[in-house]
Amino acid sequence: MRLDFKGRSFISLNDMDKEELLYLMEKSAEVKAGKHKGFLKEKTVATLFFEPSTRTRLSFETAVLQQGGNVFGFSSSASSSVQKGESLTDTIKTITGYCDAIVMRHKIEGAARRASQAATVPVINAGDGANQHPTQTFLDIFTMMEKKGSLDGKTIGLMGDLKYGRTTHSLLIALSFFKVKLVFISPKELKMPEHYTDFLKTKKIDFEERDLLDQTAASLDFLYCTRIQKERFFDPMEYERVKGSYILDRESISLLGDSTYIMHPLPRVDEISEDVDDDQRAIYFEQAHNGVPVRQALLGLVLGTIK
Amino acid sequence: MRLDFKGRSFISLNDMDKEELLYLMEKSAEVKAGKHKGFLKEKTVATLFFEPSTRTRLSFETAVLQQGGNVFGFSSSASSSVQKGESLTDTIKTITGYCDAIVMRHKIEGAARRASQAATVPVINAGDGANQHPTQTFLDIFTMMEKKGSLDGKTIGLMGDLKYGRTTHSLLIALSFFKVKLVFISPKELKMPEHYTDFLKTKKIDFEERDLLDQTAASLDFLYCTRIQKERFFDPMEYERVKGSYILDRESISLLGDSTYIMHPLPRVDEISEDVDDDQRAIYFEQAHNGVPVRQALLGLVLGTIK
Amino acid sequence: MRLDFKGRSFISLNDMDKEELLYLMEKSAEVKAGKHKGFLKEKTVATLFFEPSTRTRLSFETAVLQQGGNVFGFSSSASSSVQKGESLTDTIKTITGYCDAIVMRHKIEGAARRASQAATVPVINAGDGANQHPTQTFLDIFTMMEKKGSLDGKTIGLMGDLKYGRTTHSLLIALSFFKVKLVFISPKELKMPEHYTDFLKTKKIDFEERDLLDQTAASLDFLYCTRIQKERFFDPMEYERVKGSYILDRESISLLGDSTYIMHPLPRVDEISEDVDDDQRAIYFEQAHNGVPVRQALLGLVLGTIK
Numbered sequence: 001m002r003l004d005f006k007g008r009s010f011i012s013l014n015d016m017d018k019e020e021l022l023y024l025m026e027k028s029a030e031v032k033a034g035k036h037k038g039f040l041k042e043k044t045v046a047t048l049f050f051e052p053s054t055r056t057r058l059s060f061e062t063a064v065l066q067q068g069g070n071v072f073g074f075s076s077s078a079s080s081s082v083q084k085g086e087s088l089t090d091t092i093k094t095i096t097g098y099c100d101a102i103v104m105r106h107k108i109e110g111a112a113r114r115a116s117q118a119a120t121v122p123v124i125n126a127g128d129g130a131n132q133h134p135t136q137t138f139l140d141i142f143t144m145m146e147k148k149g150s151l152d153g154k155t156i157g158l159m160g161d162l163k164y165g166r167t168t169h170s171l172l173i174a175l176s177f178f179k180v181k182l183v184f185i186s187p188k189e190l191k192m193p194e195h196y197t198d199f200l201k202t203k204k205i206d207f208e209e210r211d212l213l214d215q216t217a218a219s220l221d222f223l224y225c226t227r228i229q230k231e232r233f234f235d236p237m238e239y240e241r242v243k244g245s246y247i248l249d250r251e252s253i254s255l256l257g258d259s260t261y262i263m264h265p266l267p268r269v270d271e272i273s274e275d276v277d278d279d280q281r282a283i284y285f286e287q288a289h290n291g292v293p294v295r296q297a298l299l300g301l302v303l304g305t306i307k
Numbered sequence: 308m309r310l311d312f313k314g315r316s317f318i319s320l321n322d323m324d325k326e327e328l329l330y331l332m333e334k335s336a337e338v339k340a341g342k343h344k345g346f347l348k349e350k351t352v353a354t355l356f357f358e359p360s361t362r363t364r365l366s367f368e369t370a371v372l373q374q375g376g377n378v379f380g381f382s383s384s385a386s387s388s389v390q391k392g393e394s395l396t397d398t399i400k401t402i403t404g405y406c407d408a409i410v411m412r413h414k415i416e417g418a419a420r421r422a423s424q425a426a427t428v429p430v431i432n433a434g435d436g437a438n439q440h441p442t443q444t445f446l447d448i449f450t451m452m453e454k455k456g457s458l459d460g461k462t463i464g465l466m467g468d469l470k471y472g473r474t475t476h477s478l479l480i481a482l483s484f485f486k487v488k489l490v491f492i493s494p495k496e497l498k499m500p501e502h503y504t505d506f507l508k509t510k511k512i513d514f515e516e517r518d519l520l521d522q523t524a525a526s527l528d529f530l531y532c533t534r535i536q537k538e539r540f541f542d543p544m545e546y547e548r549v550k551g552s553y554i555l556d557r558e559s560i561s562l563l564g565d566s567t568y569i570m571h572p573l574p575r576v577d578e579i580s581e582d583v584d585d586d587q588r589a590i591y592f593e594q595a596h597n598g599v600p601v602r603q604a605l606l607g608l609v610l611g612t613i614k
Numbered sequence: 615m616r617l618d619f620k621g622r623s624f625i626s627l628n629d630m631d632k633e634e635l636l637y638l639m640e641k642s643a644e645v646k647a648g649k650h651k652g653f654l655k656e657k658t659v660a661t662l663f664f665e666p667s668t669r670t671r672l673s674f675e676t677a678v679l680q681q682g683g684n685v686f687g688f689s690s691s692a693s694s695s696v697q698k699g700e701s702l703t704d705t706i707k708t709i710t711g712y713c714d715a716i717v718m719r720h721k722i723e724g725a726a727r728r729a730s731q732a733a734t735v736p737v738i739n740a741g742d743g744a745n746q747h748p749t750q751t752f753l754d755i756f757t758m759m760e761k762k763g764s765l766d767g768k769t770i771g772l773m774g775d776l777k778y779g780r781t782t783h784s785l786l787i788a789l790s791f792f793k794v795k796l797v798f799i800s801p802k803e804l805k806m807p808e809h810y811t812d813f814l815k816t817k818k819i820d821f822e823e824r825d826l827l828d829q830t831a832a833s834l835d836f837l838y839c840t841r842i843q844k845e846r847f848f849d850p851m852e853y854e855r856v857k858g859s860y861i862l863d864r865e866s867i868s869l870l871g872d873s874t875y876i877m878h879p880l881p882r883v884d885e886i887s888e889d890v891d892d893d894q895r896a897i898y899f900e901q902a903h904n905g906v907p908v909r910q911a912l913l914g915l916v917l918g919t920i921k
Contacts, residue, residue: 044676044679044680046672046676054381054398055401058353058379058380058381058402058405059405061379062351062353062377062379062405062406065351065377065378065379066349066351066377070676070679070680071379071679072672072675072676072679072685073672074668074672074689075381085881085883086880086881086882086883087888089888090880090881090882091668091881093891093899094669094880094899094902094903095672097899097900097902097903097906098672098673098676098903098906099676266393266397266401267392267393267397267398268393268397269392269393274394274396277400285400285401285404286404288401288404289401289404289405292404292405361688361705362708365660365686365687365688365709365712366712368686369658369660369684369686369712369713372658372684372685372686373658373684378686382688573700573704573708574699574700574704574705575700575704576699576700581701581703584707592707592708592711593711595708595711596708596711596712599711599712
C-alpha cells in the first residue's frame with residue numbers, strides 16, 4: 001500500500017494506482033464538505049506557469065489561499081529568468097528553496113518530470129505540453145463520482161478530438177481503474193490512438209467507437225466533450241464538413257438520456273452552444289469549480305497537513 | 308430604503324442613489340479611522356484586469372490584503388484564457404466559483420454589467436472602456452467631503468477634456484446628488500456633452516461653461532483637472548494652441564482661492580506641473596490614497612462583513 | 615553609531631558602514647535560525663519590478679509571505695501605468711500610500727534613489743540598471759560568513775566579466791570592509807575598472823589581477839564567478855578565443871582548493887558546467903536560498919519589527 005502521499009510529486013496518471021486515486025477522491029470530498037480547514041496555513045506554494053493558463057493557475061492559487069496558505073510565482077515565462085537563458089533545472093533548483101511545493105505548467109513534454117527530479121519539494125504537474133495534466137483528471141473523476149457514486153458499471157462517452165486531446169488520454173487511464181464502458185465519438189481523422197485502445201484491451205475495458213453522436217447516447221452516464229481544432233485537419237474542407245456533428249446544442253442534446261451529464265474541461269469555444277448551459281445535465285462549470293477542493297486535497301496530502 | 312449592499316454588484320453610478328452614496332462615504336470614513344479591522348479575513352477577491360491598470364489594481368489588492376483578505380487574478384488579458392477564444396461570460400462563470408467577489412476592468416463598455424449577470428458573487432466595475440469607473444468617483448467624493456464636509460453649497464470646477472473624460476462624467480452624476488454649483492472649463496472642442504448638461508438642467512444643478520481658467524477660479528472649492536489628449540483634436544495645430552491654457556503650474560494656480568483644492572484622477576502627464584505638488588491645495592496623491600479605505604468599505608459592504 | 619535601520623531606504627552599498635553590515639548579517643543569521651517568526655505580520659510590501667527578474671522578485675515575495683506579510687505589485691512595466699506616460703516619481707508617490715515598504719527594480723541607474731526621495735516608506739533597491747543591487751551583496755556576504763566565519767584573512771577570487779558586472783562591484787565595496795585579499799581573474803577586455811582598484815588601494819586592500827584561473831586558485835577561500843557576455847566584446851573572435859578559460863567544469867575545478875567554495879549570483883548560462891553542481895564546494899543554490907532570510911531581516915529592520 002502506497003497511501004502515503006507526503007513528499008511525493010504528481011506528474012502523470014501513470015504514477016498512481018486505483019487505491020491512491022480513490023483515497024484522493026475521498027479526501028477531496030472531505031475538503032469540499034468543510035471537514036478540513038486552514039490546512040495550508042504557513043505553507044508557501046510556488047505557481048510557475050511557463051505557459052499561461054488562467055483557469056488552472058487561478059484555481060490552484062485560490063485553492064492555496066482559501067486554506068490559509070501563501071502563493072507566489074509567475075503567469076508567463078515572459079516575466080521569468082528563462083528569458084536570460086537559464087535552464088529549467090536551475091530555475092527549479094533555486095525556487096525549491098523558496099517554497100513548500102511547486103505547481104508548474106510548461107509547454108515541453110517531460111518538463112514537469114525533470115523539474116521534480118531537480119526539486120527538493122513536491123512538484124505538481126499542471127500540464128506539460130500535450131502530455132499530462134493530472135489534476136484535470138482528478139477533478140473530472142471527482143465530479144463523476146460526486147454525481148453518480150462508484151464508476152463501476154457506468155458508461156462514459158468521450159467526444160471530439162480523441163487523437164490529440166491530452167485531457168481524454170489522462171481521463172482514459174483513470175477510468176481504466178474501474179469497470180466502465182467507454183464510447184468514443186469522433187471523426188475518423190481524430191480517433192483515439194491505437195496504443196490507448198490496445199491498453200484498454202489488456203485491461204479488459206469494454207469500448208466502442210462511433211462516428212457520430214446518435215441514439216445510443218441515451219444510455220451514457222456522462223458525455224465528456226472536447227474541442228475539435230481546425231488546425232488538426234489536413235483538409236480544411238473536411239473540417240467544415242464534420243465540425244457540426246460534434247457540437248452540442250439544444251437540438252443535439254435531445255439525443256442524451258435524462259441523466260446523461262455533459263462535461264467539458266473548458267475553455268470551450270463553440271463546441272457546446274451557450275443555450276445548453278442552463279440544462280440540468282450541463283455540469284461543466286460545477287466540474288471546473290471542483291478543481292479547488294481536489295487541488296486543496298492533493299496539496300494537503302503531499303504536504304502532509306491532512307491525513 | 309436600499310441600504311443593504313450585501314451581494315450587490317457595483318457597475319455604474321446610475322445604480323445608486325444619494326442615500327447609498329452617503330452611507331458608503333460614512334463607512335469609508337469609519338474604515339479610514341480604523342473603526343473596522345480585518346473585516347475581509349477569509350474572503351477571497353479576484354482581480355481580473357483584462358486591461359492593465361496599475362493604480363486601480365494595486366489599490367484594490369492592497370485594500371483586500373490590509374483587511375486580512377486574499378487576492379488573486381491577472382493584470383492583463385495576455386496571461387488569460389481569453390487568448391484561447393473563451394468568452395467573457397465563460398471566464399466569469401468559472402472564476403465566480405473560486406472567490407467571494409470579483410473586481411474587473413475591461414476595455415469594452417458594458418463588459419462589467421454582462422459579467423455581473425454571469426457571476427454568482429458581487430462584481431465591482433473597475434473601469435469598462437470609456438463608460439464607468441464608479442470607485443474612482445467614490446474616492447473623489449470621499450476626498451471632497453473629507454476636506455470640506457457636506458458638498459451642499461460648494462462650487463466645483465471640472466477642467467480639461469470634459470467630452471471624452473469618463474471620470475468627469477461619473478463625477479458629475481454623483482455631484483448631482485448635492486446642491487452644488489459646477490464650472491466647466493475646457494476648449495470648445497472638448498466641452499461637456501449636451502446630454503450631461505441637459506441632465507443637470509433637469510436636476511436643477513447650477514452650472515456655467517468657460518473657455519479658460521480665469522479670476523472666477525478664486526471662488527472654487529475644488530478644481531478637478533483631467534488630461535487633454537492630442538489625439539482628440541482633428542487639427543493638431545489647434546491642440547498646440549490651446550493645451551497651455553489647461554496646464555496648472557505655479558503661475559496659473561495663483562488664480563485659485565486659498566482653499567481651492569486641486570484634484571486629479573491620475574495618472575497625470577503634464578497637465579499639472581510637478582512644482583505644484585508641494586502646494587497645500589494639491590491633494591491628488593492624498594486623493595489616490597483614499598482609494599484604499601473607500602474600496603475596503605465597498606468590499607466590506609457587498610460581502611456583508613461590515614455593517 | 616547608526617544601527618537604527620527603522621525607516622531607512624537601502625539603495626547602495628555606499629550608504630552603509632561595516633558595523634551596519636555586520637549587524638544585518640547577525641540579524642539574518644537569527645532569522646535563518648528561526649529566532650524571529652511572523653515579524654512581517656500586518657505589513658504590506660509592494661514589489662515594483664519595472665524590469666523583470668524572477669529570482670529576485672520571487673525571493674522577496676516569499677520572504678515577506680513566509681513572515682506573515684502581504685505582498686502585491688507588478689512583474690514588468692508592461693502591466694503598469696508607466697505605459698500611460700506617468701513619471702516614476704508619480705507612481706511612487708501613489709504607491710507609497712498603499713504599503714509599508716517598496717522593493718523595486720528599474721533599468722535606469724539612479725531610479726531607486728529618486729524613488730526613495732519621493733516615497734514616505736522605505737525603498738529597497740532590487741537592482742537599478744548596471745548600478746546597484748545591494749541585497750545580492752548582502753546574501754553573498756552572508757553566505758561567505760556562514761561558511762567561513764569572519765572574512766578577515768580570507769582570499770576571494772572574482773572571475774569573469776569584472777568590467778560590467780554590477781554584482782562584483784557591489785561585492786567589492788562590501789568586501790573592502792574586511793581585511794581580505796582579492797584576486798581578479800578576467801580577460802583583459804573585462805578587467806576590474808581602475809576606479810575600483812584605486813578605491814582598493816586607498817582602503818589598503820591587497821589585490822592581484824590574473825588572466826586565467828591557475829594553480830594559485832588552490833589558495834582561494836571563495837571563487838565568485840560571473841558570466842562573460844559575447845556582446846561585451848568588440849571582436850567576436852576574441853570572445854570565442856577566451857570564453858573557455860572562464861568556464862568552470864569538472865576539469866578546471868581541480869585547480870581549486872579543497873575548501874574553495876564556488877559562488878555565482880545566478881542565473882548562469884554556461885559559465886559553470888552542470889556537472890559541477892554536485893561538488894561539495896558548489897554553493898550557488900544555497901547562496902540563492904540565503905536571499906530569503908537576508909531579505910526578511912532587512913525588511914524586519916527597516917520596518918522596525920525585529921530588534
